[in-house]
Amino acid sequence: MDAARRTKLEQTTRYEPAEIEARVFAEWIEGGYFHPEASGTPAENFSVAIPPPNVTGALHMGHALNGSMQDALVRMNRMRGRRALWILGTDHAGIATQAVVEKELRAEGRTRQELGREAFVERVWEWKEEYGSRIVEQYKRLGASCDYERERFTLDAGYVRAVHKVFKGLYDKGYIYRDNYMVNWDPGTRSAISDLEVENREVTDSLFAIDYPVEGTDRVLTVATVRPETMLADTAVAVNPDDERYADLVGSFCVLPLVGRRLPIIADAHVDPDFGTGALKITPGHDPNDFEIGRRHGLEEIVVIGPDGRINGEGGDFEGMTAAEAQGAVVAALRNAGALRGEEPYTHAVPFSHRSGERIEPLISLQWFCRMDELAAPAIEAVERDEVRIVPAQWKRVYLDWMREIRPWCVSRQLWWGHRIPVWYCGECDETIVAEVAPERCPACDGTNLVQEEDVLDTWFSSALWPFATLGWPDDTAELRAFYPTSFLTTAREILFLWVARMVMMGIEFPGDVPFRDVYVHSVIQARDGRRMSKSLGTGIDPLEEIDERGADALRFGLLAMSSTQDVRYSDAKVEQGADLANKLYNASRLILLNAAEVEPAPRPARVEDRWILSRLERTIGSVTAKLETFDFAHAVQECYAFVYHDLCDWYLEIVKPRLYEGEEDVSATLLYALERVLALLHPTMPFVTEELWSYHPTRDGHLVVHAFPVAEESLLDPGAEADVAAEIALTRSLRAWRDLVGVAAKAVLPAAVDGVAPSEFVGRLARFAFDGEGAEPVAAVGPVRVLASADLDAAAVEARLGRRREELAAEIERAERKLSNDGFVAKAPAAVVEEERGKLERYRTELAELG
RNA sequence: GGGCGCGUAGCUCAGUGGGAGAGCGCUCGCUUCACACGCGAGAGGUCGCUGGUUCGAAACCAGCCGUGCCCACCA
Numbered sequence: 001m002d003a004a005r006r007t008k009l010e011q012t013t014r015y016e017p018a019e020i021e022a023r024v025f026a027e028w029i030e031g032g033y034f035h036p037e038a039s040g041t042p043a044e045n046f047s048v049a050i051p052p053p054n055v056t057g058a059l060h061m062g063h064a065l066n067g068s069m070q071d072a073l074v075r076m077n078r079m080r081g082r083r084a085l086w087i088l089g090t091d092h093a094g095i096a097t098q099a100v101v102e103k104e105l106r107a108e109g110r111t112r113q114e115l116g117r118e119a120f121v122e123r124v125w126e127w128k129e130e131y132g133s134r135i136v137e138q139y140k141r142l143g144a145s146c147d148y149e150r151e152r153f154t155l156d157a158g159y160v161r162a163v164h165k166v167f168k169g170l171y172d173k174g175y176i177y178r179d180n181y182m183v184n185w186d187p188g189t190r191s192a193i194s195d196l197e198v199e200n201r202e203v204t205d206s207l208f209a210i211d212y213p214v215e216g217t218d219r220v221l222t223v224a225t226v227r228p229e230t231m232l233a234d235t236a237v238a239v240n241p242d243d244e245r246y247a248d249l250v251g252s253f254c255v256l257p258l259v260g261r262r263l264p265i266i267a268d269a270h271v272d273p274d275f276g277t278g279a280l281k282i283t284p285g286h287d288p289n290d291f292e293i294g295r296r297h298g299l300e301e302i303v304v305i306g307p308d309g310r311i312n313g314e315g316g317d318f319e320g321m322t323a324a325e326a327q328g329a330v331v332a333a334l335r336n337a338g339a340l341r342g343e344e345p346y347t348h349a350v351p352f353s354h355r356s357g358e359r360i361e362p363l364i365s366l367q368w369f370c371r372m373d374e375l376a377a378p379a380i381e382a383v384e385r386d387e388v389r390i391v392p393a394q395w396k397r398v399y400l401d402w403m404r405e406i407r408p409w410c411v412s413r414q415l416w417w418g419h420r421i422p423v424w425y426c427g428e429c430d431e432t433i434v435a436e437v438a439p440e441r442c443p444a445c446d447g448t449n450l451v452q453e454e455d456v457l458d459t460w461f462s463s464a465l466w467p468f469a470t471l472g473w474p475d476d477t478a479e480l481r482a483f484y485p486t487s488f489l490t491t492a493r494e495i496l497f498l499w500v501a502r503m504v505m506m507g508i509e510f511p512g513d514v515p516f517r518d519v520y521v522h523s524v525i526q527a528r529d530g531r532r533m534s535k536s537l538g539t540g541i542d543p544l545e546e547i548d549e550r551g552a553d554a555l556r557f558g559l560l561a562m563s564s565t566q567d568v569r570y571s572d573a574k575v576e577q578g579a580d581l582a583n584k585l586y587n588a589s590r591l592i593l594l595n596a597a598e599v600e601p602a603p604r605p606a607r608v609e610d611r612w613i614l615s616r617l618e619r620t621i622g623s624v625t626a627k628l629e630t631f632d633f634a635h636a637v638q639e640c641y642a643f644v645y646h647d648l649c650d651w652y653l654e655i656v657k658p659r660l661y662e663g664e665e666d667v668s669a670t671l672l673y674a675l676e677r678v679l680a681l682l683h684p685t686m687p688f689v690t691e692e693l694w695s696y697h698p699t700r701d702g703h704l705v706v707h708a709f710p711v712a713e714e715s716l717l718d719p720g721a722e723a724d725v726a727a728e729i730a731l732t733r734s735l736r737a738w739r740d741l742v743g744v745a746a747k748a749v750l751p752a753a754v755d756g757v758a759p760s761e762f763v764g765r766l767a768r769f770a771f772d773g774e775g776a777e778p779v780a781a782v783g784p785v786r787v788l789a790s791a792d793l794d795a796a797a798v799e800a801r802l803g804r805r806r807e808e809l810a811a812e813i814e815r816a817e818r819k820l821s822n823d824g825f826v827a828k829a830p831a832a833v834v835e836e837e838r839g840k841l842e843r844y845r846t847e848l849a850e851l852g
Numbered sequence: 853g854g855g856c857g858c859g860u861a862g863c864u865c866a867g868u869g870g871g872a873g874a875g876c877g878c879u880c881g882c883u884u885c886a887c888a889c890g891c892g893a894g895a896g897g898u899c900g901c902u903g904g905u906u907c908g909a910a911a912c913c914a915g916c917c918g919u920g921c922c923c924a925c926c927a
Contacts, residue, residue: 824906
């Protein structure tokens, strides 16, 4: 260490992350440590594909948690000498990105329609070039060791090839098809969306009862509906086949009020005879159930609400009204006509678009679908056979249950920003051509009048290819050979189906192997008040602000510490604990680095306390490593904290200070050895402070980021030393507590004597007792220590303390005796447990007897 | 309607059969030559309720109460 750096370390008594993080990160990038060579096999290497953040996004706490976990494992494996690749990139996020640019246009008083498709898409690309890298820069602030040289985008040229190849592959197998079918229409984005993008919310609507007269009789069928406006598209009335009330009517007709259409009365088991009157109006064009019933009975499918959410020409007088307006008008008309039988409030689950927040309008439209059964089958097996392991285990079942019930996926979206579906229609012969690149001529009629499909693909269609498309698939690249399948995936459970399941299916179908071996489903960090963290609720906490305030290491520690298997509220205290640990490490390192003799770091135990700390250190290394490997990040970092604070700083450093100041070589070597291993052990979770401190370490031969990760050295485990020192620590604490309780001045050194073997030197020093006391009267006993009378002791306080101790012992003795006098306990409990209880009782009795 | 969680110290959370733990907060003491964003000591809990299993339950089982999430085509 040169003089200038030494002075800096001497004078800076606090760890200041802001000063250090940017510089350290730049060193890592310069070193190229995050850009592994593409060679070797996936089994030798370690790779992770980041869940690609939306290109419109800003780093939020979910990313920060997810990133902290991935980085911990990537760094640990990199330190183990494996080629560690963390694939980074962003998702084009069709709807979100289109919305951002449309908003920009609106501010200029323009619309995308005015601009036209080509110019609009170009405009989105310009937006992406300017703002799209923001979130990538934010990941750097976290210290994420992604390969920033291999950044990908789900719409870049190579990715487009992968998407087209997959689409054509699925089409050629007959999985992808085009059909007129009931879809979730989102009037907000004016696009179809998939079932997974719909969220059901509880809504209180009015349930209307409407009389439908039965043709040729004076009877009416009263139907119940929350959507009277859809009656304009009714094509039947259904009753349950077993419902005797209506058995005679099945086969005859109703007359639709306001419209006059004749509606057949049909029987279908879907109808619940106990709901309402047991008669159900059937609107195949606007209700998913009715659609199914309609197809079963061959009913006409009338569409009365258009893609704009307004009543179309089929709606007669109501044409042009929004669905909500039409509801009021229809109800008024029914009331006038005397057909409205009743109205009551009704609470039920209603589908809303996850994207636009608008109420879903189920309607029939021509869309592209992907049949999932064949793709799901091997993806189910892979998880059943643990070729993909999902942890915590309960999510395995959730995945399997969903996969076994999987339904066709509507993959087309009526947007402009996204992967335009690689389908061309021939204007001359009506041929449909699916191709990986735009065809010039129709293969059927040789015509050149080819028009490409207007729709784009669901963003999740391209996301599903992420782990292999980013590695160069469909080409047989070095990256793909070296890093696919990836090692593991961390994810929030909300995208288990949307993304994870689809990656498994596509990975098996296309590159031919599962995309990752382990999936860790992490918990959700909620806002401080327990609500969801959300930008729209204003409950979000900005990770960048937290990094500014407390440092990236503190945030990473805090997030890992607070995240266990269940959802938790964001805890400022945990982040502060991380900041405290960084500061503690910094100061402990200063103590060691500025005072150690110039020796080679090595375990050189000279006393029992040295064997103790080495054993504790190696035990901690083994334990923390095991926890990281099983994704138990919370306990891993808490254990690091406990070791650094309690074992290392509270005890060992205090114990060895005199030897360290004297320049003793054994303890210097041991401390430097321990420091090296502690810094390496903590580097995956707290990379900045550990890298910075490592730069002062005398044996540093390069950056810590590629230094060897410690492997627990079993020969240094020493249970005997651990037990001996633990006992001396306990004695020290008892002595300190005794002093405090009898009110001895903090500085006073109390004379005492010890029966039998004298404790280690540090006990007296740290508890401020002098064990060579002679002559004076013993006034109290603390374990083997006889406290001798002295001017610093207040006799009344000592006596009071003695009294309290007797009471404590009496209570303990009673507890133990009660337990041991229970015949069931003595007879049935394991012998060791009974023996332990007897030992305790014996010790308590002895101590009480000695106290008199 | 089905499924999965959670309810432990003032707060946020660990703890899955053998004497209740952590961090923060609180109280008391300490400017001890790494750190006062520090050190030492302490107070604080009928482990949601009721039953059951067991020699022994915070933990296992059942029911109830409270609370959160996911899935679901009864208008």
